Amino acid sequence: MRDSQANIMxxxxxxxxxxxxxxxxxxxxxxxxxxxxxxxxxxxxxxxISWEFITKPPTHSMTKGGIMPAILGTIYLTVGAIxxxxxxxxxxAIYLTEYAKQGRMIRLIxxxxxxxxxxxxxxFGLFGLAFFVILFKFGSSILAGSLTLGFLILxxxxxxxxxxLKAVPQTFREASLxxxxxxxxxxxxxxxxxxxxxxLTGSILGIGRAAGETxxxxxxxxxxxxxxxxxxIFDEVMALPYHIYVLATAGxxxxxxxxxxxxxxxxxxxxVLGINMVAILVRAYMRRxxxx
Amino acid sequence: MDANIIIKLKNVNFYYGENRALTDxxxxxxxxxxxxLIGPSGCGKxxxxxxxxxxxxxxxxxxxxxxxxxxxxxxxxxxxxxxEIRRKIGMVFQKPNPFPKTIYNNIAYGPKLNRVGSANLDxxxxxxxxxxxxxxxxxxxxxxxxxxxxxxxxxxLCIARALAMKPDILLMDEPTSALDPISTAKIExxxxxxxxxxxxxxxxxxxxxxxxxxxxxxxFYLGNxxxxxxxxxxxxxxxxxxxxxxxxxxxx
Amino acid sequence: MNRKTKEIFIKYxxxxxxxxxxxxxxxxxxxxFREGLPIFRQVSVKxxxxxxxxYPTYDPPYFGIFPxxxxxxxxxxxxxxxxxxxxxLAAIYxxxxxxRVIKEILKSVIELLAGLPSVVLGFFGMxxxxxILQNVFDLPTGLNIVNASMxxxxxxIPTISSISEDALYAVPQEFKxxxxxxxxxxxxxxxxxxxxxxxxxxxxxVMLGMARAIGETMVVLMVAGGAAxxxxxxFDSVRPMTASIAAEMGETPYRSLHYHALFATGMVLFFxxxxxxxxxxxxSNKFKQTGSATL
Numbered sequence: 106m107r108d109s110q111a112n113i114m115x116x117x118x119x120x121x122x123x124x125x126x127x128x129x130x131x132x133x134x135x136x137x138x139x140x141x142x143x144x145x146x147x148x149x150x151x152x153x154i155s156w157e158f159i160t161k162p163p164t165h166s167m168t169k170g171g172i173m174p175a176i177l178g179t180i181y182l183t184v185g186a187i188x189x190x191x192x193x194x195x196x197x198a199i200y201l202t203e204y205a206k207q208g209r210m211i212r213l214i215x216x217x218x219x220x221x222x223x224x225x226x227x228x229f230g231l232f233g234l235a236f237f238v239i240l241f242k243f244g245s246s247i248l249a250g251s252l253t254l255g256f257l258i259l260x261x262x263x264x265x266x267x268x269x270l271k272a273v274p275q276t277f278r279e280a281s282l283x284x285x286x287x288x289x290x291x292x293x294x295x296x297x298x299x300x301x302x303x304x305l306t307g308s309i310l311g312i313g314r315a316a317g318e319t320x321x322x323x324x325x326x327x328x329x330x331x332x333x334x335x336x337x338i339f340d341e342v343m344a345l346p347y348h349i350y351v352l353a354t355a356g357x358x359x360x361x362x363x364x365x366x367x368x369x370x371x372x373x374x375x376x377v378l379g380i381n382m383v384a385i386l387v388r389a390y391m392r393r394x395x396x397x
Numbered sequence: 398m399d400a401n402i403i404i405k406l407k408n409v410n411f412y413y414g415e416n417r418a419l420t421d422x423x424x425x426x427x428x429x430x431x432x433x434l435i436g437p438s439g440c441g442k443x444x445x446x447x448x449x450x451x452x453x454x455x456x457x458x459x460x461x462x463x464x465x466x467x468x469x470x471x472x473x474x475x476x477x478x479x480x481e482i483r484r485k486i487g488m489v490f491q492k493p494n495p496f497p498k499t500i501y502n503n504i505a506y507g508p509k510l511n512r513v514g515s516a517n518l519d520x521x522x523x524x525x526x527x528x529x530x531x532x533x534x535x536x537x538x539x540x541x542x543x544x545x546x547x548x549x550x551x552x553x554l555c556i557a558r559a560l561a562m563k564p565d566i567l568l569m570d571e572p573t574s575a576l577d578p579i580s581t582a583k584i585e586x587x588x589x590x591x592x593x594x595x596x597x598x599x600x601x602x603x604x605x606x607x608x609x610x611x612x613x614x615x616x617f618y619l620g621n622x623x624x625x626x627x628x629x630x631x632x633x634x635x636x637x638x639x640x641x642x643x644x645x646x647x648x649x
Numbered sequence: 650m651n652r653k654t655k656e657i658f659i660k661y662x663x664x665x666x667x668x669x670x671x672x673x674x675x676x677x678x679x680x681x682f683r684e685g686l687p688i689f690r691q692v693s694v695k696x697x698x699x700x701x702x703x704y705p706t707y708d709p710p711y712f713g714i715f716p717x718x719x720x721x722x723x724x725x726x727x728x729x730x731x732x733x734x735x736x737x738l739a740a741i742y743x744x745x746x747x748x749r750v751i752k753e754i755l756k757s758v759i760e761l762l763a764g765l766p767s768v769v770l771g772f773f774g775m776x777x778x779x780x781i782l783q784n785v786f787d788l789p790t791g792l793n794i795v796n797a798s799m800x801x802x803x804x805x806i807p808t809i810s811s812i813s814e815d816a817l818y819a820v821p822q823e824f825k826x827x828x829x830x831x832x833x834x835x836x837x838x839x840x841x842x843x844x845x846x847x848x849x850x851x852x853x854x855v856m857l858g859m860a861r862a863i864g865e866t867m868v869v870l871m872v873a874g875g876a877a878x879x880x881x882x883x884f885d886s887v888r889p890m891t892a893s894i895a896a897e898m899g900e901t902p903y904r905s906l907h908y909h910a911l912f913a914t915g916m917v918l919f920f921x922x923x924x925x926x927x928x929x930x931x932x933s934n935k936f937k938q939t940g941s942a943t944l
Contacts, residue, residue, distance in 0.1 A: 113512050114481065121836035128746060131738035132755055135806055139762045142773050196666035204660050205667070216930055217671035223857070223926035224677060224919065225864025226767075227891045231915040234898070235680035256673045263670065287652060289659045310764070317766025320866040320891070324898050346768040346867075353772055354871060363776070370769055381764040385757055450830060457749075484832030494823035497846055506841065507831035555827070562831060 143378070146371050153368025172369050174334060178247075178342030179316055179376070181335065182326060185251025186258060186315040191308055193255070194262030198304075201263070202270040203292055222260035226320040229257050233325035248338040250326025257321055258311035265307020269300040302391055309384035317377045319346035345373040403428045403566060403596050404449060409463035411444060411453070418444045420620045422463070426566075431588060431597045433611035433628065435604065437643065440617040442600045443491075446568050449598065450486040451479040484511055487559030488568040492575050493551035495543035495558075500535050503543045503554055507562045521561055529557035530587055549580025556587065560595075567591065569599040573606065585610050604644060608632050616640045681919055685912035687904075688712065697913060703877040703888070705897065705907040712910045714917065716877045720887030721918075723880060724873060725863040727798035728805055732862070733855055735802070736809030740854075743810070744817040745839055756811075763807035771871030774800040779872065786884060792874035794883045800868045805858035812857060816850020817843060849932050856929035860922045866891040890918050 161171035197218075205211045233253030243249040273296050281291040327347035335342050352366045353359065404426040411419040419441045426432050434442040447453045448465065451472060464471045472482050484507075495503050504522045522539070526532040531553040535546070543554055552572060559567060569588075573581040588597060588610050601607050607614050608628060615625040616639075624631060624640045635641045688697065692712045700713015743755050778799060779791030820843045828838040844851070874886020875896065894911050901907040 114478065117480075117510070117834050117837070121834050124836050124840070125742075125746060128738045128742035131735045132742045132747070134735060135739050135762065135810070136755065136758050138803060139758055139765075142765070142770070145773070145777065146769070193666060193669050196663055197669055200660075200663035200667035204663055214667055214671060216927070217674050219930050220923055220926050221670045221674050223860050223864070223922050224674075225866065225891060225922055227866040227894050228677065228681070228864070228915050228919050228922075231684070231894065231898070231912055232677045232680050235684045235912070236676060239903070240680070259670060259673065287656055289656055310760075313764050317764070317768070319766070319768045320895055323895060346766055349768050349772055350867065350871070353775060366772070366776075370772055373766060374769055377764055377766055378761055381761060385760060389753075452826060452830060455826070455829065479829075480832050480834050483830055488826075488830035490823065490826060490830075492823060494821075494827045496824060496827065496842055506828070507833070510831070510833050510837050510841075558827075558831065 143374065146367065146374055150367035150369075150371025153364045154371060158368055159372070169365075172343075172345070172348060172365070172372065175343040175345045175348040175369070176372065176376075177334060178327075178344040179346070179373075181247050181342055182250050182254060182322065182344055183312055183316045185247055185338070186254035187308070187312055189252060189255025190258045190262050190311060190315075194259050194308070194311075195266045195304060197259075198263050198266030198270055199292060199297075202267050203288075203296065218260050218263055221256075222264075226257065226318055229253055229321040230324050232256075233321060238325055244339060245324070245326060245328075245341045246339045247326060247335060247342055250322045250342075250344075251338075253321045253325050254315045254318060257318065258315050261311035261314060262304075262308045265310065266300070266304045269303025269307060270296060272303060273299045302387075306384045306388045306391070309380055309387075313377045313380040313384070316380065317346055317373065319344075319350055322347060323350075345369060345376070349373065401427050403467070405464075405466040407464040407466070409445075409448070409461065409465060411441075411448060411462070412460040413456070414458045418620050419448075422622050424615060424622060424625050426596065426598060427613065428596050429592060429594075430612040431592050431599060431610055433607035433614045434598065434600045434617060435602070435607050435614060435643075436617035436623075438602070439619075441620040442617045443570055445617070446488075446570050446598060446600050449566070449568055450483045450488055452483075452488065454479055484562055485564050486566045486568060487562055487564035489552070489555050489559055489570065489572045491571045493548055493555050495546070495551050495554050497542065497544055499540050500543050500546070500554060501539040504558050504561045507558065511562070525557040525561040526554075528560050528591070529553045530583065530590075531557055547580070549576050549583060552576060552580065552584060553587065556584070556591075560591075564595065566596045566598065569597065571600050571602060574602065581606075604632075604646075616643060618643070677919070681912055681916045684904075685909060685914075685916045688906060688909035688913045691906055692910070697910070698917070701879070703893070705901075705910060710906060712906070714890065714893075714910075714914055716879050717888055717890045717893050717914065718917070719879050720869075720873065720877075721863055721889040721891070721921075723887060724794055724797045724801055724869060724889055725859055727794060727883070728801035728862045729855065729859050731798060731802035732805040732809055732858055736806045736854070736858065737813050737851060739806075740810045740813035740817060740851075741839060741844070744814045745835070745843065756814075759807045759810050762803065763811070767804060767865060767867040768871075770800050770803060771868045774868065774872035782884075788884050790874060790886065792872050793886050794873065794880060797869050797873040797887070797889075798883075800872055801862045801865055804865055804868060805862045808861050809854045809858035812854035813847070813851045816847040816854065819850065820846045849935055853929045853933040856925050856932065860925035860929065863889075863925070864891065864918065864922045866895050870895045890914050894918075 158171040159176065160173050162174050163172065164170035201211065201214065230253065233249055237243045237249035237252050238245055277295050277299065278291055281295045322344055326341060327344050328341040349366060349369050352362050352369065402425045406422050406424050409419060409422040410417060422445065434445060436442050444453065448461065453459050461473050465473060470477060496506065501522055504525050505518055508518060508521055523532060526535060531550060534550060543551065546554060573584050576584070585606065588599070591597060599611065611628045613626065614628040614631040616623045616631065618639055624635055624637045631640060632644060635644065697712055697714060699715050700711065701715055702711035702713045703716055704711040743752050747755060774796050778796050781791065782788060782796055783791035824842050824846055825838055828842045869889045870892040873889055873892055875888045875892060876886035877888040880887050894914055897907065898911050901911065
């Protein structure tokens, strides 16, 4: 009896170590996959990176030269997207956390936000094409691309802002209201300043997404190749993600331009992961030093 | 070791990180008795209870010093498996915590894992529920979710679930604090019955409860064992002034 | 304007902003219908959805998107088969087993993986995975279902893993304590108590991961191979709906039949992902009402 009990225990612990090894392996595979991809890109891309590569436009039908217009284009688009997505998203989150009462309307708004978050990026591209490029006659332009990307990152920003607003202690609001300060003044002077760091770091993740998206800008902004820099928001621009796609699939000489492709990929990865890393580190720092 | 003694604590200290929660506790628990642990909130009584089946292992950064002997073995010695200890020393928690499973599967959970009584699982379930005086109320709904039971029924289910493991000792951590008076009375009656078979150690914040159901009472204050004696003695003429003050409600 | 009216006014302004998400959703539906519906004057809904031939530039053109739908589903299902075990098991490791430092590192790794642009993953699939597949299995091309599924799985893993982890983390501590107190090992507690209690949350995670995979564009555009035919083996090329839209939209004349057909494909895609998201939303709402709150 005692012996069989011991055997059962042995079996149970064997089972446990077996499955734990499996759980560990899964985590390890994911880490290795990410690490492998990033390291591979760095190793192959680093040799292409030079001052000229980053500051000069492409030459010889994109088989030589740099990628400066694409970098610049991505920055324009990202700034454009955030200046549309951030105000809308924060305002929306303020209503949802500060004003809204539970009810059918709020439920509907939340479902709407979730659904918007799930809309495929290529459908955003179609929407941008039909709505901004054609219906609003913006043409293929920075404006059309920024609007499309701005709406694409809206759910991310709403989510991050809501979380940051909810994290502001209720006592702050009560203290302010108890002093006879109006609700809007309380939000504006107490809640928002305290939530701002959280809103911004959360939104940085949205920025990273906007910088890396390809499908939404394919039909709304991105130029295959332009040597001149945009002079207004109604001009098309090159963009890093689209440039990678073009070079890798439709360039004049795909094999010969591999180094340029790797270099461009590295620049994009560094840009996007750099942005995300900043957000993650800032957030970790803030959590550690939170005073409330 | 005295045959009547089932658990023996020798100079036990317990730390949460840097904070000492229990100081130099030495005490013996008697077999087939109900021992009540009382004292104001934060006095360490629940912490002590959770030491006895190594539930504090689940909390990061805790540390135990001293010896806790059960069947002449230190339950904190490295070659002893906490899983085996918890099989013999059952626990009922402050808040009823049935699993979101059927009533039947709640009871069968422990025995199935330990391959105990697997031949007669139905019988074991029935027997445990009868012991916990819940059988008549649930015998027709064994396949319904335990979450549908009332709070008092859930707590008796948790007791039955612990009994199904046929433990030697039952630890009860303020088992009635989340219950209404009628359910509380039922649980107290149950404890009376159970002590014939089991050793029961119960933490309670309710002095009347300790007086009603326990044979021995230990009073804790700020992590120290202040006084430990027959319940009758503690509640009629305690030796220590602090105990008297607490029992008569002068602080608490 | 007195203070009270001003406050009410401000509240309504914010309400309008809160509606933006729904308005955008409505604008998306509107534009898809406006540009997509005209195709059905020429092609019946049935022929469009179930037609086996997608030859949009032939004369006469054929607009049957069934092979594209099959393509989308097959890569999504295969990606799910890879991503669900990896994502869920890793989530269990992170939430229940990993020491705190490793836990933080893994969470960051997964967040960074989520941040990798899809074009980068697609590029990786083209230049690294494809040649390997081609050599190992002696194939005419490494741009096929297997390749696309693997890369898509990488894209779905962060979604699946992080939402599953939240669900596991949300399982009340009481359940775990009860299980340990009954002499269960850690693994038994995970398998019999924690995972079942988190099941609806994990289901939500899987649904959202699938929604992400089916809507993903650049990866399938670059590595699925692009053949608009029903595949016969997992080493065949496919042309999922997203890839078809992205590849062809640039070359099609404005308001041609082909243009309308691509928008109609977008409609199909939109409603598919919408369904996935609504199911996920429904499951996660049911999930909120369980747990210790039912006491």
